[in-house]
Amino acid sequence: MIQSEIFNIPKEKSSLVGVVSGSSRNADCPVASPRPFLKWVGGKTQLLEQFAQLYPQQLKERKIDKYFELFLGAGAVFFDVIQKYPIDKVFLNDINQDLILSYRVIQNNADNLIESLFDLQQNYHQSDKERRQQIFYQIRQNYNQQRINFDYSQISSESIKRVAWLIFLNKTCFNGLYRTNQKGDFNVPCGRYKNPNICNQSNILAVSKVLQQVTLQSGDYSSLDKFIDNRSFVYIDPPYRPIKKTSSFTTYAKSGFSDRNQIELSKYYQHLSKNYHAKVMLSNSNPHNTDIEDDFFHNLYQEYKITEVYAHRMVNSDASKRGKITELVITNY
Ligand SMILES: C[S@@+](CC[C@H](N)C(=O)[O-])C[C@H]1O[C@@H](n2cnc3c(N)ncnc32)[C@H](O)[C@@H]1O
Numbered sequence: 120m121i122q123s124e125i126f127n128i129p130k131e132k133s134s135l136v137g138v139v140s141g142s143s144r145n146a147d148c149p150v151a152s153p154r155p156f157l158k159w160v161g162g163k164t165q166l167l168e169q170f171a172q173l174y175p176q177q178l179k180e181r182k183i184d185k186y187f188e189l190f191l192g193a194g195a196v197f198f199d200v201i202q203k204y205p206i207d208k209v210f211l212n213d214i215n216q217d218l219i220l221s222y223r224v225i226q227n228n229a230d231n232l233i234e235s236l237f238d239l240q241q242n243y244h245q246s247d248k249e250r251r252q253q254i255f256y257q258i259r260q261n262y263n264q265q266r267i268n269f270d271y272s273q274i275s276s277e278s279i280k281r282v283a284w285l286i287f288l289n290k291t292c293f294n295g296l297y298r299t300n301q302k303g304d305f306n307v308p309c310g311r312y313k314n315p316n317i318c319n320q321s322n323i324l325a326v327s328k329v330l331q332q333v334t335l336q337s338g339d340y341s342s343l344d345k346f347i348d349n350r351s352f353v354y355i356d357p358p359y360r361p362i363k364k365t366s367s368f369t370t371y372a373k374s375g376f377s378d379r380n381q382i383e384l385s386k387y388y389q390h391l392s393k394n395y396h397a398k399v400m401l402s403n404s405n406p407h408n409t410d411i412e413d414d415f416f417h418n419l420y421q422e423y424k425i426t427e428v429y430a431h432r433m434v435n436s437d438a439s440k441r442g443k444i445t446e447l448v449i450t451n452y
Contacts, residue, residue, distance in 0.1 A: 152202060153325035155193035157221065157286065158295030161359055163195040163402070166446070169428040170196060171203070175352055175398040175452050178204045183398065185210065185351040189340040191218065196354050201329055209333040210343045216271045217285055218297075219337035222330060224282040227274055229327035235283035236318035243291065243317060255291055255309040258284050263304040271337070290315040341387055349396035357384055359404040360415065378415070385419040392423075392451040401449045402428075408444040420449045 155162060163170065177183045178200070184207040188197050191213040201209060213219055224232050243254055262284040265277070289295055292307040300306045336342055340355070347353060358376040381403075391397045401420075405427060406413035417425060427445040 151321040151325040153198050153329045154322060155195050155198065156225070156319065156322055156326055157193050157218075157289050157297070159193035159218075159297060161356065162193045163356065164193075165431040166402075166428055167195060167199050170400075170402075170448065171199065173400060173426060173428075173448050173450060174200065174204075175400075175450075177398060177452075178352060181205065183350055183352045184208065185346065185348070187343055187347060187351055187353040187397075188212070188356070189343065189353065190214075190356045190358070191222075192356065194222075196356070198326075198329070200352070200354075208346075210336070210346055211333055212336045212338060212340065212343050214337065214339060216337045217266075217281070219335055220271060220278055221282045221285055222333075222335050223274060224278055225323055225327050226330040226333065226335065228279050229323050231276075231279045232283055232286075233318060233320050233323055235279060236286060236323075237320075239283060239287045240315075240317035243287075244314065251291075252309050255288075258287055259305060262288060266303060287317055290317045340384070347391060347395050347397050351395070351397040353391055353397050353399045355384070355388065355399065355401040357381065357401075357403065360406065361404070381415070382419065388420070388423075388449070388451070399451045403447050403449075404430075405445045405447045416447055416449070424450045424452070426450070 155164065175183065183204075186197070186200055186206045186208070187210045188194065189212050191197065191211045194211065197209070197211060200206065211219075211222065239258075243251060246254060262281065265281055265284075269277070269281070288305060288307070289297060291310055291312060293310040294307075295310070296307045298305070298307050334343075334346075340357070357380070360378065360381055384401075388399055388401060391399050403416060406415050426448045428448055430444050430446045
């Protein structure tokens with residue numbers, strides 16, 4: 120069963136609006152532009168310039184006042200939209216409970232999180248290669264053990280510890296991946312970054328600030344349905360349909376995301392368009408990159424506008440055979 124929880128924190132509870140309090144480390148911290156604080160498979164940072172051309176015109180005309188992201192991940196598009204356009208209400212969702220927990224802790228407890236990350240960073244940076252590996256595998260073990268019976272419904276010192284571990288693992292693991300096995304255990308090995316930026320204080324503070332009025336939810340993509348209306352912009356970035364049979368990029372969550380899930384999602388896209396008249400933008404891999412006859416998405420979304428954008432990821436692991444590939448952006452406007 121998917122657990123859905125809505126957390127809407129009133130602004131007064133935040134200590135992070137304006138001057139930051141609670142930690143001497145934060146006192147003179149410069150204000151940064153908020154950007155993804157995690158590296159996530161399928162992150163859209165590289166595509167933002169092309170995406171911006173495809174946002175609905177109504178955003179600029181202030182005819183849209185709600186923004187939804189249903190498969191949040193690292194949230195690159197959210198950070199872009201929120202900084203460019205005046206949006207009254209933001210709703211963010213992802214099925215990954217640990218991911219949403221990290222946004223919630225940054226929303227409510229950024230100061231404490233920074234303290235924990237600062238300590239982890241100091242310890243890691245001061246250690247030699249061998250000790251770094253020991254630290255990494257110890258934290259990975261702690262993180263996986265803590266998941267058993269973990270209470271995601273409220274924020275406690277355990278949540279802050281967990282999110283600090285999650286960010287630490289993301290910054291120090293091989294390739295900055297987030298990957299879990301069938302059991303749900305994080306299983307990426309130790310990476311070899313020389314000076315990983317484990318405690319990016321200014322970004323965490325900036326992210327915390329933009330999250331103050333945001334509703335965060337961990338559930339299936341349809342769980343924000345009741346909030347969507349004709350003044351909403353909805354961005355949908357499901358796990359990629361694999362462009363090669365061997366690609367494992369579709370298994371983000373324990374359940375994975377099959378072609379059947381993609382078909383169901385296309386029906387949900389129709390529902391948002393036809394029943395709610397929301398502006399909807401969806402991105403996915405382009406099957407034409409590897410098979411020109413594979414019209415999977417063109418058939419599913421034949422009523423809508425399909426634009427190709429250039430992606431920076433590669434189809435072929437052999438560098439000499441790599442070419443430019445495209446992704447699809449499907450809009451109902
Ligand atoms: C492509 S990633 C999102 C990338 C993100 N937009 C970015 O820029 O980093 C897909 C996300 O979908 C989430 N996900 C998978 N199945 C889901 C479902 N049924 N409902 C909601 N989220 C889901 C995964 O946890 C993952 O974080």
